[in-house]
Amino acid sequence: AQKITQTQPGMFVQEKEAVTLDCTYDTSDQSYGLFWYKQPSSGEMIFLIYQGSYDEQNATEGRYSLNFQKARKSANLVISASQLGDSAMYFCAMRETFYGNNRLAFGKGNQVVVIP
Amino acid sequence: DAGVTQSPTHLIKTRGQQVTLRCSPKSGHDTVSWYQQALGQGPQFIFQYYEEEERQRGNFPDRFSGHQFPNYSSELNVNALLLGDSALYLCASSLVSSGSIYNEQFFGPGTRLTVL
Numbered sequence: 001a002q003k004i005t006q007t008q009p010g011m012f013v014q015e016k017e018a019v020t021l022d023c024t025y026d027t028s029d030q031s032y033g034l035f036w037y038k039q040p041s042s043g044e045m046i047f048l049i050y051q052g053s054y055d056e057q058n059a060t061e062g063r064y065s066l067n068f069q070k071a072r073k074s075a076n077l078v079i080s081a082s083q084l085g086d087s088a089m090y091f092c093a094m095r096e097t098f099y100g101n102n103r104l105a106f107g108k109g110n111q112v113v114v115i116p
Numbered sequence: 117d118a119g120v121t122q123s124p125t126h127l128i129k130t131r132g133q134q135v136t137l138r139c140s141p142k143s144g145h146d147t148v149s150w151y152q153q154a155l156g157q158g159p160q161f162i163f164q165y166y167e168e169e170e171r172q173r174g175n176f177p178d179r180f181s182g183h184q185f186p187n188y189s190s191e192l193n194v195n196a197l198l199l200g201d202s203a204l205y206l207c208a209s210s211l212v213s214s215g216s217i218y219n220e221q222f223f224g225p226g227t228r229l230t231v232l
Binding site: 004006035037040043044045046047051091093094102103105106107108109 | 225
């Protein structure tokens with residue numbers, strides 16, 4: 001069963017505008033972590049932001065913020081003030097936490113193209 | 117501080133051949149995970165090595181095997197290559213022994229394997 005769902009089609013966003021990327025997840029665990037990664041055309045996965053299931057506040061990292069709604073099992077990424085360099089694939093991933101478990105389950109990704 | 121490195125960058129093989137991909141983890145990391153990313157998909161977990169042993173395995177056949185060396189570097193071996201093995205193979209390193217719930221994985225640039 002798919003654990004991470006990202007269903008938005010490719011998105012075009014105007015430079016300096018904000019964009020929200022949707023992510024829903026499925027787990028029966030109480031303790032888990034949610035990650036967002038950026039993958040430019042070069043292929044490398046770049047870590048953006050992390051949200052733990054017990055974190056009461058939404059995570060923020062610079063222009064990135066995570067809208068975490070635990071009851072709805074959603075972890076949407078918000079990119080504010082988009083820049084041309086933000087054009088990339090964005091992946092949501094989940095790690096179901098127990099000691100030593102560090103495997104990530106990824107969604108299929110969201111394509112973002114920033115236009116000037 | 118060197119990040120995760122992978123070699124080779126690109127590789128072309130024919131069906132039935134065998135391939136070995138290499139990964140050096142980020143300095144200080146003790147765990148290496150391998151992921152396969154088919155075109156247009158999110159990365160899929162293959163397996164993870166810690167203390168020179170395979171600790172976790174995803175849904176991949178036995179044709180996929182690996183090894184971790186005392187210096188924490190790792191190899192991914194794929195035997196009897198199929199056309200469907202064409203993908204970007206990503207290596208990620210982390211420090212599992214830290215015991216931290218927040219356990220970020222750092223990804224390498226990947227090896228793009230093409231099977232003809």
